Amino acid sequence: MAKKASVRDVRRSNRALLLRRLLLAGETSRSDLGTSTGLSAATVTSVVTELIEEGTVHETGFLDSDGGRRRVLLHIDPQAGFVLGADVSETHVSTALFDLTLSRLGSRATPFVGRNISPPQVGEIVGRHVGELLGEADVDARRVIGLGLGVPGVVEHPATPAAVVHADVIGWSTARFDWLEARLGIPVLVDNGAKTTTQAESWFGSARGAEHAIVALIGDGAGAGIITNGRLYRGASSGAGEWGHTKISLSGYPCRCGSNGCVEAIVGASAVLRSWRGRDEYIGREPDGIDALFAAQRAGSPEAMRALGEAIEHLGLGLANLVNLYNPEKIIVGGWFGDLMIRDHPEDLSAAVRRFSLKQPGEQAVVERSQLGMGAVTLGAATLPVDRYIESGFGPSTA
Numbered sequence: 001m002a003k004k005a006s007v008r009d010v011r012r013s014n015r016a017l018l019l020r021r022l023l024l025a026g027e028t029s030r031s032d033l034g035t036s037t038g039l040s041a042a043t044v045t046s047v048v049t050e051l052i053e054e055g056t057v058h059e060t061g062f063l064d065s066d067g068g069r070r071r072v073l074l075h076i077d078p079q080a081g082f083v084l085g086a087d088v089s090e091t092h093v094s095t096a097l098f099d100l101t102l103s104r105l106g107s108r109a110t111p112f113v114g115r116n117i118s119p120p121q122v123g124e125i126v127g128r129h130v131g132e133l134l135g136e137a138d139v140d141a142r143r144v145i146g147l148g149l150g151v152p153g154v155v156e157h158p159a160t161p162a163a164v165v166h167a168d169v170i171g172w173s174t175a176r177f178d179w180l181e182a183r184l185g186i187p188v189l190v191d192n193g194a195k196t197t198t199q200a201e202s203w204f205g206s207a208r209g210a211e212h213a214i215v216a217l218i219g220d221g222a223g224a225g226i227i228t229n230g231r232l233y234r235g236a237s238s239g240a241g242e243w244g245h246t247k248i249s250l251s252g253y254p255c256r257c258g259s260n261g262c263v264e265a266i267v268g269a270s271a272v273l274r275s276w277r278g279r280d281e282y283i284g285r286e287p288d289g290i291d292a293l294f295a296a297q298r299a300g301s302p303e304a305m306r307a308l309g310e311a312i313e314h315l316g317l318g319l320a321n322l323v324n325l326y327n328p329e330k331i332i333v334g335g336w337f338g339d340l341m342i343r344d345h346p347e348d349l350s351a352a353v354r355r356f357s358l359k360q361p362g363e364q365a366v367v368e369r370s371q372l373g374m375g376a377v378t379l380g381a382a383t384l385p386v387d388r389y390i391e392s393g394f395g396p397s398t399a
């Protein structure tokens with residue numbers, strides 16, 4: 001019995017290895033699959049034959065450029081399944097539908113006012129989005145392998161039915177979403193949004209192939225995902241990466257977490273607008289205000305230049321602390337406000353990171369703008385069910 005189970009486990013893990021490589025490569029050959037996974041040619045041939053018979057993988061004829069030798073390319077059938085990704089930000093719920101190769105088929109976003117959205121309201125919005133997206137694409141819910149949900153805060157037991165969300169800054173001391181699964185009739189997997197976005201950057205974006213990288217996301221708040229040895233670093237109970245609440249000052253306005261001097265209370269969009277306008281008021285997500293700030297800075301306003309200059313300086317300081325702790329090859333900067341800062345001031349930000357880091361790790365860390373941009377958010381959430389589906393070996397013959 002034990003031996004039988006272990007043969008099946010090996011089979012499943014071989015399928016998972018090959019499917020992961022096929023998904024990340026897009027199109028690849030049997031020989032590349034062997035080289036990249038370390039599996040024998042016989043194993044690759046046998047598993048690929050099985051996947052083709054099941055209809056999960058298709059062959060495409062291809063003429064090799066070097067030497068004209070004909071090689072067959074393989075790819076996962078995009079229509080072999082569908083997946084949903086939903087992200088809860090400070091001010092929006094966004095949902096997108098993807099095919100199995102994570103090409104986006106449609107998306108929805110619903111804004112809400114203030115930071116007071118409850119888990120049942122999130123479920124209601126996501127449920128409406130899912131109904132509309134599936135209807136529009138004419139996809140039966142039974143063909144959806146799962147919905148990934150990215151949320152703010154610390155998620156204990158992520159991507160399991162026991163997931164518990166601790167997001168005190170938006171009033172969720174302990175929130176669960178297991179009920180949403182029953183309501184939608186689709187498996188629901190929950191994780192922290194910065195972590196899911198980091199997974200998207202690692203699979204398809206700027207962190208692709210990087211063994212050691214930081215993905216820093218700055219909007220109204222701030223968060224980070226840390227990749228070490230090619231894997232997302234989680235800590236003891238998945239709380240690692242709450243970089244937005246690490247301290248970079250002993251003074252300043254109070255943070256939503258109840259403390260002072262946090263990264264997000266200094267470099268978050270609201271904090272920077274407050275610094276520019278010189279008054280304390282709740283602003284929330286205010287792209288228009290931020291656009292006005294950047295316009296004033298380009299027009300040479302000394303106040304705008306000071307506010308933005310200080311924000312970039314402090315962002316560099318916060319990132320330099322991560323450089324000294326984790327020695328990343330790359331720092332990818334995203335989030336709607338982070339994207340604007342690095343778009344307009346890449347050199348200033350890189351210089352600030354180097355100035356506050358130790359020399360050796362600081363010189364190694366390349367600071368880059370996210371290639372995926374805001375699309376990484378729902379894509380990241382959708383990687384949760386896909387990751388689980390890959391690990392299961394894509395089902396049928398593993399049973």
Ligand SMILES: [Zn+2]
Pocket residue numbers: 244245246255256257258259260262265
């Ligand atoms: Zn804080």
